Amino acid sequence: MTEILLDSAWLAFEPVNLLLVFVGAVLGTLFGATPGISATLTIALMVPVTFGMTPVHGLSFLGGAYCGAIYGGSISSILINVPGTPAAVATMMDGYELTKKGRAGFALGGAITASFFGGQIGTIVLLVAAPLVAAAALNIRSAEFFWIVVFAMSTVGAIGGGSVTKGLISAFIGLILGTVGTHPFTGSLRFTFGVQGLYEGFPVIVGIVGLFSISQVLYLCHGKGMDKQIDIPTVGSLWPGWVEIMKVKATYIRSAIIGTFVGVLPGAGADIASFIGRNEAHRFSRNPDEYGKGSYEAVVGSEAANNAVVGGSLVPMLTLGIPGNAVSAALIGGLLIHGMLPGPRLFTDQAHIIYPFILSLFAANLFFALAAFGGLKYLAKVVLIPQGVLASAVAILSVLGAYSYRNMIDDLWIMLFLGIVGYVLRRTGFPLAPIILGIILGPLAETNLERVMTIANARGMTLMGYFMSNTLTIVLMVMSIAALIYSVVREIRHQRSGKALMPLETD
Amino acid sequence: MTQADVRVLVTIGMLVAYGLIMPTLGFFATSALFLLLHMLYLGIRGPVWLASPIILLLGTAWALFERFLGVPLPHGLIY
Numbered sequence: 001m002t003e004i005l006l007d008s009a010w011l012a013f014e015p016v017n018l019l020l021v022f023v024g025a026v027l028g029t030l031f032g033a034t035p036g037i038s039a040t041l042t043i044a045l046m047v048p049v050t051f052g053m054t055p056v057h058g059l060s061f062l063g064g065a066y067c068g069a070i071y072g073g074s075i076s077s078i079l080i081n082v083p084g085t086p087a088a089v090a091t092m093m094d095g096y097e098l099t100k101k102g103r104a105g106f107a108l109g110g111a112i113t114a115s116f117f118g119g120q121i122g123t124i125v126l127l128v129a130a131p132l133v134a135a136a137a138l139n140i141r142s143a144e145f146f147w148i149v150v151f152a153m154s155t156v157g158a159i160g161g162g163s164v165t166k167g168l169i170s171a172f173i174g175l176i177l178g179t180v181g182t183h184p185f186t187g188s189l190r191f192t193f194g195v196q197g198l199y200e201g202f203p204v205i206v207g208i209v210g211l212f213s214i215s216q217v218l219y220l221c222h223g224k225g226m227d228k229q230i231d232i233p234t235v236g237s238l239w240p241g242w243v244e245i246m247k248v249k250a251t252y253i254r255s256a257i258i259g260t261f262v263g264v265l266p267g268a269g270a271d272i273a274s275f276i277g278r279n280e281a282h283r284f285s286r287n288p289d290e291y292g293k294g295s296y297e298a299v300v301g302s303e304a305a306n307n308a309v310v311g312g313s314l315v316p317m318l319t320l321g322i323p324g325n326a327v328s329a330a331l332i333g334g335l336l337i338h339g340m341l342p343g344p345r346l347f348t349d350q351a352h353i354i355y356p357f358i359l360s361l362f363a364a365n366l367f368f369a370l371a372a373f374g375g376l377k378y379l380a381k382v383v384l385i386p387q388g389v390l391a392s393a394v395a396i397l398s399v400l401g402a403y404s405y406r407n408m409i410d411d412l413w414i415m416l417f418l419g420i421v422g423y424v425l426r427r428t429g430f431p432l433a434p435i436i437l438g439i440i441l442g443p444l445a446e447t448n449l450e451r452v453m454t455i456a457n458a459r460g461m462t463l464m465g466y467f468m469s470n471t472l473t474i475v476l477m478v479m480s481i482a483a484l485i486y487s488v489v490r491e492i493r494h495q496r497s498g499k500a501l502m503p504l505e506t507d
Numbered sequence: 508m509t510q511a512d513v514r515v516l517v518t519i520g521m522l523v524a525y526g527l528i529m530p531t532l533g534f535f536a537t538s539a540l541f542l543l544l545h546m547l548y549l550g551i552r553g554p555v556w557l558a559s560p561i562i563l564l565l566g567t568a569w570a571l572f573e574r575f576l577g578v579p580l581p582h583g584l585i586y
Contacts, residue, residue, distance in 0.1 A: 052576035214522075221518045222511040225550035386556060388549030392542045393560045395522065399529075399538070400568055404578055412526045420519060 001131075008355035011056055013363065020057050021360050024064025025367040026379075031065070032072025034382045035082045036220050036390050039069035039270065043330035044208045045397045047337065048404040055338040055353045060360035062334045066327060067119055067364040068371075070270050070307050074111035075376065076383045078299075079104060079232055084383075087270035087309075090278045090302035097294035105236035110299040112238065112372045113245060114252060118304035119365035121256035122263060122311025127358050130347065133319040137344035142455070143467055145320075146448040147476035149441050152322045154480040154487075156267035156434045164491040166430045167267070173425075174438015175445075177202055184447045197410025202439050205333030206402045206411045207418055211432050212326070213398040214419020219426070220391035232380050238373055240296070248297045251281045252304050259305035263312020267434055269325030270306040277305025311361065318354060319344055321444060326433040329440060337405065514549070521545055533583025535565055 011017065024046075031042040046065050050058030073088030078095035091111060098107035140148070153175070156167045180191045181201030192198040197206075245252070255277035262273035281301025282291050291298050313324030314331070321342040323329035335342055338353075346354050372379065402415040422432055456466035467473050521541065529537045542561050551557060572578045 048578075049571060049576075051578055218515045218518060221514045221549060223549075224510070224514065226552065226556075386551055388546055388551040389556055389560055391518070391549060392545040392551075393564055395518075395545070396538050396542060396564055399525070399534075400572075400580075403534075404572065404580070407578075409526070409530060409581075412529070416519075416522055416526065419522075423515070 004351050004355055005359075007352065008359055011352070011356035012060065012359035017057055017060050017356070017360060018363060020053070020061040021064040021363045022367045022371075024061040025068040025364050026371050028065035028068025028070075029072035029075070029368050029371060029379055030068075030382050032069035032088075033075040033084045033379055034072075034385060034390065035076050035084055036216060036387065037394065038085045038212070038216075039066060039073070039087065040208065040212050040326040040330050041216060041394070042066075042069040043327055044205065044213060044333065045394075045401050047205055047330065047333045048401050050334055051337060051404065055340065055350075056356045056360075058338060059334055059353065059357040060364075062331060063357060063361050064364040064367065066331065067307065067310055067361060068368040070310060070327075071111070071115040071119075071303075071368050071372070072379070073306075074115065074299075074303055075108070075372075075380055078107045078111060079235075079380055080230055080383050082383070085270075087274055087306040088302075089271065090274040090306075091299055093278075093292055094295045094298035097292070098296070098299070099233055101294055102233075103236075103294070104233050105238050106240055106244075106296065107294075107299050108235060108372070108376060109238040109240040110244075110296050111303045112369050113240060114255070114300040114303035115307040116365050116369040117252050118256040118259050118306070118308035119310055120362060121253075121304075122260045122308035123358065123361040123365065124311070125260045126311035126314050126361070130315050130319050130358070133315060134344040134347035137319050138348075140344075141470075142448040142451040143470055143473050144476065146445055146452060147467075147473050147480065148320065149322065149445040149448070151476050151480045151483065152266040152316070153434075153437065153441060154483040155265055156437065156487075163429065164487040167434055168487075170425065170430045170432070171267075171434035171438050173430075174435035175442040176438075177207075177435065178439045178442020179446070181443075184443065185450045195410055195414075197406070197408050197414055201443060202414065202418075203405060203411065204329070204336060204436075204440060205405050206414050207439050208326070208330045208333065208436055209398050209401045210415035210418030211422035211435060212330075213394055213401070214415060215422035215426055215432070217391050217395045217398065218419065218423040220387050220394065223387050225388070226386050230384055232383065235376060235380075238376060244296060248300050250284065251297050251300045254280060254284065255301050255304035256308045259308025260312035262305070263309035263324050264315050266316065266322055266324055266437060269313065269327065269433065270309040273309045274302035274306040278302040307365070314358075318342055318346055321440075323437065323440060326436055329433075329436045332440065333405075517548065518545065521548075529583070530581060531583050534580040535569065536583065538565055538568075 028042055031037045042065055050061055070087055073085030074091045076082050076084040077088040077092040078099055081096040083089045083092050095107040153171050156171045180198055258277050259273040262268050278298055278301040281297055282288055313328040316322040316324050317328040332342055402411045456463050525541050539561050546557055572580055
């Protein structure tokens with residue numbers, strides 16, 4: 001184990017790799033800071049760039065972009081009261097209040113230090129937990145794996161904001177889209193309508209580019225003309241000082257842990273983590289009255305949580321192939337173009353790629369922090385780009401992303417189709433992350449279920465009888481049902497109390 | 508139907524046209540045309556804002572995909 005880590009450190013921290021991580025982190029920060037471009041979009045648009053790189057270089061570059069994009073959202077939240085990414089909505093409430101008091105630098109410094117700290121904690125957990133989960137996952141059999149997938153899908157509505165019903169409907173739409181393509185056992189074609197590009201099912205990266213980027217392009221077209229004059233406030237000193245940091249050290253640590261945990265859960269991402277991080281900080285705070293009026297602690301509470309999500313979300317993605325949120329679903333695209341399938345085997349067969357990637361995340365967190373401390377004035381300039389320019393540019397970037405994946409013109413039409421579907425669903429309040437989860441997990445669930453049915457048949461057992469013959473399967477079944485009941489109860493309680501659920505956007 | 512809805516529908520139409528024209532005209536020419544027309548349609552004015560996305564985006568795409576990565580993008584009548 002130590003040998004692998006030492007070898008991996010050489011690969012992760014060699015100059016070229018560090019340079020790529022740096023470029024990824026800075027580009028990610030820029031994209032994240034741009035209102036209208038989320039972390040998911042950032043990764044989806046950058047995956048094709050990694051085509052010609054070695055797997056380690058490509059993944060490290062994308063990892064840098066992931067960390068940078070989640071952090072970058074806070075820049076525009078704090079400076080101009082517009083969230084750069086959905087993950088930075090919670091930061092806006094107190095960050096912008098501080099800016100109004102002329103303390104923008106203080107808030108920005110809090111966001112940088114908290115994002116750095118949260119990111120590193122998440123990465124440490126990833127480095128420790130992922131190999132253990134992967135080792136355990138090697139022994140998982142089809143029946144258990146099927147129920148793990150069902151459990152993952154059933155947690156979609158358990159935490160977070162939007163309506164549980166709509167979340168679950170989205171998940172089912174995703175599962176239905178996941179049935180398109182070649183049947184895993186019989187090889188017959190399903191729902192392809194003669195489109196060659198659909199023979200292998202909806203390609204993940206094209207699906208993400210369509211659902212997230214094209215729907216975002218259409219959203220960006222709502223406005224017209226040049227934006228009103230935006231003034232970037234003066235920033236001042238960014239370093240908050242050890243005294244301020246130590247005063248709220250408990251918040252740094254608590255939110256980092258919350259973020260990591262939320263990251264692991266499928267269907268909940270950085271946007272939800274930052275709200276929970278802020279709420280918990282508020283609950284434990286010695287100065288709860290300051291919240292909403294410009295609290296440094298609140299900024300730390302949300303920002304440490306959202307960057308901790310990065311490490312957490314990669315645990316189930318790398319070890320089981322179950323993405324912890326939409327961004328890590330887009331990262332699966334980065335694995336697939338190098339011919340790597342996420343799952344426990346990555347940690348044995350491709351350890352020389354996965355460990356350098358994980359280690360490079362430590363550098364990524366350092367680099368976005370350094371870039372922000374050194375050049376925030378210049379990074380912040382991206383908020384001046386008019387929406388119309390963004391809309392057109394993201395459209396062309398999406399075409400590049402979708403087309404270069406397989407060099408198929410069909411993918412352009414698949415992208416456009418899913419983009420329109422995504423736009424309509426978003427306008428009617430359906431979350432998009434469960435759809436992409438369904439597209440990825442549907443085929444996984446089906447393959448395993450088919451296998452279980454074959455085995456059960458051969459043993460002369462009914463399917464349910466076979467499921468009931470295994471304790472772990474029963475536990476997973478109970479957990480899935482519990483997650484669903486909990487979600488429904490939570491929604492009913494929220495409806496009765498008439499309180500608005502936290503705003504939910506796709507991250 | 509609000510003005511925003513009209514802009515969304517026109518954008519979808521322009522993307523469909525993009526997909527139809529791209530195989531014959533080539534990626535770079537079609538993209539430049541789309542960027543210019545779409546930005547003009549959305550009310551973007553001024554040579555800097557209109558020119559920089561075309562030059563930066565397509566320049567980077569050309570350098571990256573055609574030169575550095577060796578992933579050829581579809582060429583057509585005009586490049």
